Amino acid sequence: MDGKIINNDVRVHSHIVATFRGHRQEVCGLKWSTSGQQLASGGNDNLLYIWDRSMASMHSRSQWLHRLEDHTAAVKALAWCPFQRNFLASGGGGSDCCIKFWNTHNGACLNSVDTGSQVCALLWNKNEHELLSSHGFMQNQLTFWMYPSMVKIAELTGHTSRVLFMAQSPDGRTGATAAGDETLKFWNAFGTPEVKKAAPKAEHPGPFPHIRGIR
Numbered sequence: 001m002d003g004k005i006i007n008n009d010v011r012v013h014s015h016i017v018a019t020f021r022g023h024r025q026e027v028c029g030l031k032w033s034t035s036g037q038q039l040a041s042g043g044n045d046n047l048l049y050i051w052d053r054s055m056a057s058m059h060s061r062s063q064w065l066h067r068l069e070d071h072t073a074a075v076k077a078l079a080w081c082p083f084q085r086n087f088l089a090s091g092g093g094g095s096d097c098c099i100k101f102w103n104t105h106n107g108a109c110l111n112s113v114d115t116g117s118q119v120c121a122l123l124w125n126k127n128e129h130e131l132l133s134s135h136g137f138m139q140n141q142l143t144f145w146m147y148p149s150m151v152k153i154a155e156l157t158g159h160t161s162r163v164l165f166m167a168q169s170p171d172g173r174t175g176a177t178a179a180g181d182e183t184l185k186f187w188n189a190f191g192t193p194e195v196k197k198a199a200p201k202a203e204h205p206g207p208f209p210h211i212r213g214i215r
Contacts, residue, residue, distance in 0.1 A: 001026050005041055005051075022049050022064050031078040033088075038065070038104055040088055042075025048090050050104045066107035072096040077133070079122035091119025091133060099133060099145075113150045115143065120162050125190050126172035132189060134177060136162030142177065142187070158185055 003023035008015045020041065029042035039051040050066040077091030077099075086105040092098050099119055101111045118136040125132065130153065131145045140162055144153035161180030168175055168190070175189035 003027060003043065003045075005030065005039075007039075018053070020049070020051050020063070022067065023047060028074050028076040029078045029090075031080060033080045033085075033104075034082065035085070038086075040078045040080070040090070040104070042071075042078055042090060044074045046071050046073055046075065046092075046096075048075050048078075048102075050088070050102075050107070066104065068102065068107060068109070070100060070109055070112070071098065073118070077119045077122040079124050079131070082124050082126050083129070089122050089124070089131060091115075091122050094118040094137065099131075099150075111148070111150070113145075117141075118162065120164050121166040121177075123166045123168055123175060126168065127190060130190070132166065132175060134163035134166055140179065140181075142166075142175075142189075144189075156187060156189075159183065 003025060005020035005027055006016055007018040009017045023041065023043035023045055025044040027041055027043050031040050037053050041049045048068040048071060049064045052065040055063040055065065071092040073093030073096035075090055075092055079089045081087040086103060088102045088104050090100050090102065097115050097117055097119065099113045099115060100109055103110055115133060115135065117138065119133055120136055121134040123132045129147045131147050133143045133145065135141050135143065139157060140159045142156040142163065146153055159179040159181055163177050163179045165178040166175060173190050175187045177185045
């Protein structure tokens with residue numbers, strides 16, 4: 001409840017290597033980027049922070065890279081895109097219900113989608129341009145979205161309380177969910193990964209050609 005984020009290196013005796021200070025209420029979500037350079041944190045103060053590891057220290061109080069105030073409820077759901085650097089998805093709680101997409105290089109919000117219910121967790125498909133979101137009241141459902149159109153592909157139900165956490169198997173095929181109903185469920189969510197053939201560079205501007213300015 002002190003709002004502090006402490007980075008520990010358990011391999012050394014003086015294990016506190018950095019302290020991130022910014023949140024004024026409970027820290028609800030934490031997620032390192034794939035590179036390990038940036039850390040996203042969401043709080044019960046409705047704030048989303050992007051921290052850069054190179055700017056961190058044990059004593060600095062204002063070392064965040066971006067302080068993002070667009071959400072109107074607690075931010076718990078965070079997911080870094082596996083296909084694009086500096087690209088983050090975040091989800092807001094019950095009075096927000098939105099999934100937002102961020103360019104963490106410059107802090108710009110690229111898109112916002114109202115899901116109609118609190119967003120508890122987010123998970124990117126490693127094999128396709130799809131996003132899975134988990135929700136609370138009223139349906140406690142999982143929702144598949146096609147990215148970037150954010151067309152709803154499907155909804156999965158089965159939990160009887162909000163779905164608090166999701167994880168993906170190493171091969172990318174299976175999704176695991178944990179909910180407030182005290183159950184774990186395993187879903188054949190993402191199908192069989194396809195082996196994609198290499199194509200000439202000129203034909204493939206990138207997995208997100210519509211996004212500009214992301215490095």
